[in-house]
Amino acid sequence: MSVPPVLEGITVVQLGASTAARYTAKLLLQLGAEVLVASRGAETAPAESPDARTRRTAMALFLDGGKVDRAMTLDEVAACADVVIRDDTWDLFATSPAEELAALHAVNAAAVYAVLSPFGASGPWAGRSGDDLAIQAAGALSSQIGRPGEKPLSVPYEVGAITQGLHAAGAVMYALLLDPAYRPDAPIDVAGSDALASYTRMYTHIYTFYGAPAVRAGRRAPGSGGQYPMTILPCADGHVVMMSRSRDEWRRYLDMMGSPAWSSDPELQDPALIARHHADRMDELMSEWLSTRTRADLATLAQEYGVALAPLRDLSQVLADDQLAYREFFQESPTASLRLPTFPARFTSSRPEEAT
Amino acid sequence: MKGLAGLRVVEVGTAASIPLAGVMLSNLGAQVIKVESAARPDLNRIRPGRAPDPPEQSVGDAFPMLHELNAGKLSVTLNLKTTGGQQVFRELLAVSDVLIENFAPGWLDRLGMSLADLAAEYPRLVIVAASAYGESGPRSQQRAYAPIMTSLAGLEGLIGYTEDDVIGMVSTAFSDSNSAYFALLAVLAALKHREQSGYGGLVDLSQTECAVAVVGIALAEYQLTGVAPSPHGNDHPFYEPRDTFACRDGQWISIAVESNEEWLALCGVMAEVAELADPRFSTHGARREARDELAALISRWTATRDASDAAASLQRRGIAAAPVLEPESVAEVDPLQARGIVDSLVHDEFGAFRTTVKPPWRIGGWMPHAASPAPVMGGQTRHVLTQILGRSADDVDRLEDEGALA
Numbered sequence: 212m213s214v215p216p217v218l219e220g221i222t223v224v225q226l227g228a229s230t231a232a233r234y235t236a237k238l239l240l241q242l243g244a245e246v247l248v249a250s251r252g253a254e255t256a257p258a259e260s261p262d263a264r265t266r267r268t269a270m271a272l273f274l275d276g277g278k279v280d281r282a283m284t285l286d287e288v289a290a291c292a293d294v295v296i297r298d299d300t301w302d303l304f305a306t307s308p309a310e311e312l313a314a315l316h317a318v319n320a321a322a323v324y325a326v327l328s329p330f331g332a333s334g335p336w337a338g339r340s341g342d343d344l345a346i347q348a349a350g351a352l353s354s355q356i357g358r359p360g361e362k363p364l365s366v367p368y369e370v371g372a373i374t375q376g377l378h379a380a381g382a383v384m385y386a387l388l389l390d391p392a393y394r395p396d397a398p399i400d401v402a403g404s405d406a407l408a409s410y411t412r413m414y415t416h417i418y419t420f421y422g423a424p425a426v427r428a429g430r431r432a433p434g435s436g437g438q439y440p441m442t443i444l445p446c447a448d449g450h451v452v453m454m455s456r457s458r459d460e461w462r463r464y465l466d467m468m469g470s471p472a473w474s475s476d477p478e479l480q481d482p483a484l485i486a487r488h489h490a491d492r493m494d495e496l497m498s499e500w501l502s503t504r505t506r507a508d509l510a511t512l513a514q515e516y517g518v519a520l521a522p523l524r525d526l527s528q529v530l531a532d533d534q535l536a537y538r539e540f541f542q543e544s545p546t547a548s549l550r551l552p553t554f555p556a557r558f559t560s561s562r563p564e565e566a567t
Numbered sequence: 568m569k570g571l572a573g574l575r576v577v578e579v580g581t582a583a584s585i586p587l588a589g590v591m592l593s594n595l596g597a598q599v600i601k602v603e604s605a606a607r608p609d610l611n612r613i614r615p616g617r618a619p620d621p622p623e624q625s626v627g628d629a630f631p632m633l634h635e636l637n638a639g640k641l642s643v644t645l646n647l648k649t650t651g652g653q654q655v656f657r658e659l660l661a662v663s664d665v666l667i668e669n670f671a672p673g674w675l676d677r678l679g680m681s682l683a684d685l686a687a688e689y690p691r692l693v694i695v696a697a698s699a700y701g702e703s704g705p706r707s708q709q710r711a712y713a714p715i716m717t718s719l720a721g722l723e724g725l726i727g728y729t730e731d732d733v734i735g736m737v738s739t740a741f742s743d744s745n746s747a748y749f750a751l752l753a754v755l756a757a758l759k760h761r762e763q764s765g766y767g768g769l770v771d772l773s774q775t776e777c778a779v780a781v782v783g784i785a786l787a788e789y790q791l792t793g794v795a796p797s798p799h800g801n802d803h804p805f806y807e808p809r810d811t812f813a814c815r816d817g818q819w820i821s822i823a824v825e826s827n828e829e830w831l832a833l834c835g836v837m838a839e840v841a842e843l844a845d846p847r848f849s850t851h852g853a854r855r856e857a858r859d860e861l862a863a864l865i866s867r868w869t870a871t872r873d874a875s876d877a878a879a880s881l882q883r884r885g886i887a888a889a890p891v892l893e894p895e896s897v898a899e900v901d902p903l904q905a906r907g908i909v910d911s912l913v914h915d916e917f918g919a920f921r922t923t924v925k926p927p928w929r930i931g932g933w934m935p936h937a938a939s940p941a942p943v944m945g946g947q948t949r950h951v952l953t954q955i956l957g958r959s960a961d962d963v964d965r966l967e968d969e970g971a972l973a
Contacts, residue, residue, distance in 0.1 A: 215768075217760040242756050260852060262804035269788035329887075333929065336902040339882045344801055344809060345889040348821035351897045353811065356726060356736045362811045363819050363891045364734060365801050366741075367725050368785040377748045377781075382928040384755035385595060388762070389570045397931030404889075405927035408897040408908055410744040412923045414583075415894040416631040418738070421617050425894050432738035437615060441714070443723065443735045450733050452723060454712040456610070483615040483622030514709075521715040523724040523733065525795040526786055529779060532719070537704035540776050549790045552783050555746075555776035556753045557701070561690040562766035 213539075214554045216243025221387070222291050224249060224283065227298030230343070230369040231327045231403060233274035234376030235296050239383065240277050241554045249288065249301065250280040270369075272547055285311070289318035294383055298327045308332065308398045321391035324398050325379050331402030341403065347371040350407025355415070357427040375403040421486070431494070435486035439493055440464075443523065446501040451509050453497070454519040455482050467516035468500050572596040574758075576665040578640070582610040583713070583740065584774060585669035585697050586636040587747035587924065592665070592754065593639035594925045594935035600659065600951060601640045603944050604647065605973045611636060612944060628943060629917060635924045637941035638912060643952075644945035644972055647678050651971030658956050660689050664767075665754055669697045672707050686769045693757040693767040697750050701773035711775070713742035720778035725785060727798030734798070745781060746774035751926070807854040811891055812866050818874035819891040822865065822881060827851070832884040837868040898923060907934035914940040948972050 221244040225236040240246045259267070285304035288295065295315060297308070305311040312324045326332055329341025330349065344365050347353045352371065353363035365371070379401040386394055415425030415433075423434025430450075431442035439461070440453040455461045461482040465474045473496060478484050485493050501509070506522035513520035522528075530550060535541060538557070541550035574597040578589040586601075586609065593599040603609060611633040616624035643659070646652040657680075660666060666685070668675075675681055682696055696702055699711035714737040717723050723735035753770045761767050779786075785796050801810045801821075809823040824830050827849065834843045843864050848854050854861055869877050874890035881888035892900065898909045898921050907929065910922045926935045952958040952966070966972050 214756070215760050217756045217763070238752065260804060260855070265788060265791055266784075266804045269784050269791055272787045272791075273783040330889075330902065331906055331929070333932070334902050334905040336882075339889075340885050340887045341889060342803075342806065342809070342823040342825070342887040344803070344811075344821045344823050345887045348811065348819075348891040349889040349902070351892045351894045352739065353821065353891050354819075354893050355738050357728075357734060361728070362801075362813070363821075364726060364728065364811075365821075366722070366736065367799070367803070368782060368788075368796075370722075370781050373781045373783075374745070374748070377745075377752065378927060381748065381752045381755060381926060382930075384752060384759065385570060385926070386930070388755060388758055393570075395930045400929040402906065402927070404903065405906055405908055408892075408903050409923050409925055409927035410587075411739065412894040412897050413632060413635045414738070414740050414743075416635065420614075420626075420631060428738060430734055430737065436738070437617070441737055443714075443718075443733070443737060450724070450735075452714045452718040452735065452737060454714060456712070481622055487618055519710070519712050519715055521711070521718045523718045523735065524721050525724055525797075526721045526782070526789040527795050529719070529721040529782075530786065530790075534700050534704045534706040535776065535779065538701050538773065538776070540773075540779065544787075549787055551787060552776070552780045555749055555780045556695075556770050556772040558753075558757065558760075558768055558770050559686070560760065560764065560766050560768040561686050561692070562764050562768075 213557050214242055215558050215560060218242045218244035221245070221293045222247065223294040223296060224288050224292040225278070225296045227296070227301040227327070229298040229300050229327060230270065230274065230372035231375040231379065232296050232298040234373050235325070235327065235379040235383065236278065237274055238377065238380035239294065244294070246278040247283070247291070248275070248278050248280050249283045251282070272544055272549060273551055276544055276546055276551070285314055289315045292319070292322055294323045294325070294387070296325050296327065296379065296383070312398055316396065321394050323383055323386040323394060325383055325401060326398045327375060327379055327401050329403045331405060332398065332400040336404070343369050343371045346375065346403030346407060349404035351411040352407045355411065355425070355427060358429040359427050361427070363427065371403055371407055375401060375406040378406045431490065435490050437486055438482040439485035439490055440497070442494065444494060444498050444501055446504055446506055446509055448505045450523040451501065451506060452521055452523060458482065460518060463516045463518045467512050467518055570596055574598070574665065575600065575663040576667060577602060577659055577663045579666070579668040579670065580609070581669065583636060583743035584746045585667050585750065587744060588667055588750040588754065589640060590636055590638055590924055590937070591747070591751050591926045591935070594937060599640040601637060601642045601942065602656065602659070603642055603644050605644060606646070608944060609633065628941070631920060634912070634914065634920060634941040635922050638922055638937035639939050640942055641947035641951060642942035642944055643948045646971055646973045649969065649971045651966045651969050653678065653680065655952065655956065655966065655971065660685065660692060662955060663692065664758070665693045665695070667695045667697070667750065667754065671710050672696070672698050672702045682769055686767070689767070691761060691765070691767050693754060693761060693770070695750055695754055695757070695770040695772060697746055697772040697774060699773070700775050702771040713740035716742040716775045717778050719775055720782060721785070722778055722782055725782070725796055725798060728800050730797040730799070732798065742774055742778050746772065746777040749777045807851050807858065808861050808865060810862060812862070812869040814869045814874040814877055815871055816873040820869055820874045820877050821889050821891060823887040829886050830854070833881065833886055836880050836884050836886070837865065840864050840868050907936070910936045912937060912940045945972070
């Protein structure tokens with residue numbers, strides 16, 4: 212057991228089909244709650260491309276395993292729900308979320324009610340439509356991904372909405388910790404754009420502080436984040452990511468590369484000076500050295516020399532990872548022959564009879 | 568609403584992930600005591616100098632991220648290699664609810680007090696150890712930075728313009744925030760467990776596993792198809808078009824169309840680009856076939872408008888669209904500022920600054936917020952020892968003389 216069933220006895224009703232709402236409910240399920248998904252009954256599947264059908268199946272396997280579908284009225288929701296997760300893909304049972312919550316609270320005053328939307332329930336963008344790309348755009352994440360001057364990119368596979376769902380699960384858990392008499396009498400409002408914006412600006416301080424504008428800088432962080440390298444570069448069979456945050460770490464990089472002749476240049480012995488003046492030149496020198504080495508060779512060398520370098524893995528390599536296997540991170544899906552991620556923490560209770 | 572008021576958290580953290588979890592707990596009302604030492608200060612207190620200063624001249628507390636990640640905390644300096652320092656540390660744990668830390672596994676063992684020992688000694692304490700790979704396993708002793716973990720998790724390799732043009736997102740250091748959000752959830756869940764059982768426990772959180780957890784859809788898709796996913800720009804099989812487009816003001820806009828109804832609405836908004844109404848584009852499949860042609864036509868329309876105006880026009884017709892905001896504009900534009908994302912704080916030495924790091928949810932119009940700037944290192948050592956631990960002033964002087972509070 213990786214996580215204690217802290218929400219055992221708690222019933223979560225999911226009113227909606229957005230990725231964010233589904234991931235919120237999935238996390239609460241992993242923490243021991245029962246999750247009921249209000250369903251509309253049999254629906255005709257839309258005509259879709261094979262790619263879309265596969266994606267929809269993958270999403271269902273990852274997001275919905277272990278949940279129970281059930282057609283429900285508002286009275287039925289109120290009668291059983293300790294937590295309601297709703298989004299705008301499911302029609303309201305009342306004229307507003309506040310009224311829907313009032314109806315729930317008339318039956319269970321301690322019920323927690325969270326509303327997920329792309330841009331939130333208040334402010335000038337309230338009620339606007341938005342997909343995962345839109346929340347990554349409005350949350351300033353996309354502005355940081357891509358090459359300078361070229362179009363902004365997004366993180367695929369709904370990672371923006373997944374982040375929103377993670378925050379919403381935190382918000383629900385926070386509300387459940389409150390004394391039932393003091394639980395919120397208003398909806399918990401979790402916006403995808405807020406979820407990303409609250410964080411994205413923070414890291415860009417590093418770049419602007421060191422004089423590099425916080426703009427897309429391709430595979431390299433703007434200004435190398437103050438110390439070279441903080442970049443992805445190609446190698447013989449793919450790409451590696453490289454980091455160094457001190458002169459000691461950079462010295463180990465140089466040792467790993469066999470202390471090439473150019474490394475005697477004093478300017479090239481300080482990662483902060485390289486970041487300021489020589490990052491392009493150093494990318495070329497590093498690329499030349501990397502071009503004859505594979506990701507596996509480089510990972511071995513990185514361990515030998517204690518440098519922060521890692522291969523960009525594809526997902527087959529992730530599933531075969533020995534560390535993840537050792538920790539039994541993947542679990543067989545009960546409905547398909549797939550291995551899927553579990554909750555990323557192991558919990559050992561201090562209660563003597565539970566301790567392992 | 569400060570729901571965690573009365574809760575005390577001890578943080579032994581550096582850089583980003585656990586300090587970020589700590590600042591969110593502080594935002595929610597907990598008292599967060601950051602334990603530091605002169606020998607191992609938080610990385611964000613010792614960043615190298617910036618031009619024209621030499622790199623070896625550290626910028627100290629002037630580094631803005633220090634304040635984003637540590638607002639509202641108290642700072643205590645302890646030398647945990649001394650008997651006195653360890654004793655104070657244990658006294659602090661005895662009166663605290665949560666310990667969060669993100670150093671490499673084994674650091675406490677080397678000081679003679681393992682995580683398991685602390686869990687046994689303080690059974691109500693919730694301990695969250697957030698390491699790169701977890702406390703156990705063949706790679707557990709390795710250190711890592713955020714982009715290393717997202718690369719090993721397969722995330723960086725999914726991002727790029729095309730299959731052969733991987734870009735990644737190293738600048739976002741996504742792993743730091745992602746693992747902090749999981750750590751916050753883990754702390755709250757463990758506190759719920761304590762509420763029911765009376766016992767805390769040890770939460771062994773792997774930051775790499777946190778990164779793998781968010782690519783679950785891609786992992787499922789890979790196992791269904793047998794084809795390892797690769798970058799495809801902003802493409803998504805449910806939508807067409809779905810991309811970012813350049814606007815007149817130099818900004819960009821995201822546009823995504825899922826249904827044929829939305830497509831017709833888009834054609835209505837972009838009526839001046841008559842070619843879009845061509846029946847050749849009337850189905851999702853046909854639009855995917857003509858993706859490049861469509862992108863050029865849509866770009867003709869966006870190129871004559873500012874991003875925010877274009878997004879508003881499309882949004883009025885129910886089409887998913889948004890301007891691509893820059894990080895600083897997050898703190899400027901109404902939609903996000905009006906939601907309460909931005910806090911303004913004043914530091915005694917560095918003046919006014921804004922922070923946006925927080926649990927980004929609103930409850931009845933309230934959004935958690937930072938209460939004060941980051942503390943100077945050790946700024947509250949004497950206060951904590953005398954007011955929370957009940958040590959006398961003379962006793963604190965003695966500990967200082969012994970080097971236990973350095």
